[in-house]
Amino acid sequence: MKMNKRLGMFLAALTLLAFTRPGSAFASNSIACNNKLVTGSYGFTVQGTKLGGSGPTGLQVGVALAQFDGNGNFTQVDTVTIGGTVVSDFTHTPATGTYQISADCTGTFTINFTDGRPPVVANLVVVDNGNEIDTVVTSVGGEQGILATSSIGKKRFSIH
Secondary structure (H helix, E strand, O other): OHHHHHHHHHHHHHHHHHHHOOOOOOOOOOOOOOHHHOEEEEEEEEEEEEOOOOOOOEEEEEEEEEEEEOOOEEEEEEEEEEOOEEEEOOOOOOEEEEEEEOOOOEEEEEEEOOOOOOOEEEEEEEEHHHOEEEEEEEEEOOEOOOEEEEEEEEEOOOOO
């Protein structure tokens, strides 16, 4: 009888362990990927190459600060240089945009600038439970291949 009781306790413990390990259906450390995961301020570094279109071409570098609302909308200010020429700085009216995060933590966003630059569409991946957004530009003003640009956005933490 003691052996059956021990075996039963062992099997119960093993079953409990199987259902509480990371990745099981009953216990998961993952956070739901959706628009709400991307909320708050993110600082981005931008780098790439502008290959064509109006204005300067060449190496593109910049920084941006975007404020995401968790409902698919954001605003952004940036400073960008292309080929050593400043094409935007923080003094312009903030750009507005929309974003969509899928359940697999991939998504897209569109930036609509207010200073004459064409709209930018990018694909993105949300990583580190929403603390980072990695992007790659897929079209500028409806033209594919004009920018070979990527960026990494890190979530800013505010102290209240």
